[in-house]
Amino acid sequence: MAEILISNRTWNKPQFKQMCGESLDAMQCSGSGGVMWPYEPYTVGQTSYNEELILRALRNNHCPQNIHALSSVLGEDHIVGVSDSMVKLHDTTSALAGATSTVHAARGDKFVLAVQRYQNTLLAYRDVVRDKGTTGATKASAGIAVSAAFEHMQKHFQRELSMTAGLQRASRKGTPLRNRTRALNIARSSRSIKKLELVSTLQAGKLARFSKYGKALGNGLIVVDVASRISNVQNEYKTDGNWERELFVESSSFVAGAWAGIITANAGYAALTFLTVATPAGWVGLIVTAAAASLHMNNKVKANSGSWYDDVMDWLNSL
Amino acid sequence: MTFSTLLAIPFVVLLVGSVFFVIFGQVTMRKLRKKPEIRHELGIEFLSGWDILSVAQTLTLPKSIAQRIRRNSRGTAADPDLLYRYTTLFDRVLARVFYMLITLSVFAMFVLIILDEFGVFD
Secondary structure, three states, rough: EEEEEEOOOEOOOOHHHHHHOHHHHHHEOOOOOOOOOOOOOOEEEOOOHHHHHHHHHHHHOOOOHHHHHHHHHHHHHHHHHHHHHHHHHHHHHHHHHHHHHHHHHHHHHHHHHHHHHHHHHHHHHHHHHOOOOOOHHHHHHHHHHHHHHHHHHHHHHHHHHHHHHHOOOOOOOOOOOOOHHHHHHHHOOOOOOOEEOOOOOHHHHHHHHHHHHHHOOOOOOOEHHHHHHHHHHHHHHHHHHHHHHHHHHHHHHHHHHHHHHHHHHHHHHHHHHHOOOOOOOHHHEEEEHHHHHHHHHHHHHHHHHHHHHHHHHHHHHHO | HHHHHHHHHEEEEEEEEHOOOOHHHHHHHHHHHHOOOOOOHOOOOOOOOOOHHHHHHHHHHHHHHHHHHHOOOOOOOHHEEEEEEHHHHHHHHHHHHHHHEEEHHHHHHHHHHHHHHHHOOO
């Protein structure tokens, strides 16, 4: 297990000692000058070979900066788990774009609003704690607002919450969405140094990949770019491979997968209106069907479109 | 004919349908979105541009079924009566061609994939 520290500002020796209770000299600084530089991953103590590999995986481009921002939003305990599952999902996100996001939006809109409200009350609470709150707001009143938003969210969106919290691997302390006290604690202490605990280079690589296509927006929302598909094409281009073929495969499977999901969702949506009550089971069934259809189509076309490209090229060359 | 070749046929149709999607969006939808009377009756927009699909679906389905969907959906589906009033025959034909091309090709691809799962092409 390697402990990696990333900061968003420069720390000199006395500041660091006061902040972490440890001497800066114990840190393995790759930068010099006796200070801790912002957005530079550090290990504590002597760097082992394994840790050096992890640092190398984290230290390219703007990764540390993104990782810092993302872990502020997700919490240090969760970002490793989230990046793990997101990388697994990343191929599927674009195929799912047609299906899940659409159906989800119908119900999800309200859920996102509830989470947003909860988050806003937490931010207001933090302002009050730091004496920056609006006039008249006390710690007690801000706390009550947090509770109310939390109760509302818990009462109305059980299923969404368990889905969202399931994505973030269960930690003993619980996630902020599930546990009000933990959310209040996170709001109270806004730490500028993030500590990540990584077990392997594999995890570090996943984290670095995740940081490339996940963006932390101002309000704490995370946007995952579909653009990551492009990376397959770019890799092929970089290695002097047949990148036109790869582009054809990626884009054709995207088109087929998206249309499959959209058509299934749209037809299913119309069919659902014929039921007197669109029960949650109906919605979930629709999401699952549309997503499965979309994914399956994506895989099938991906597996076959390479040979389509070859056939077309052969035919063109024979003219 | 191999599975791969057979799958390529509806895929080409799907691409043609996607071209019609753009044409329909530029010709009919642009016109409809400019009319204040119908602007908000084009169906729910899950994603930007989703209303293009729901308008095409409404114009393709038999009018009575579309009206029932509209009644049952509490206003989230496109309004067929208004749509028929504000579209020309050309718009309707365009919508039907676009919607049928996309739906049939996706459906054909599904059928092929399912047949392939049962080992018909082995």
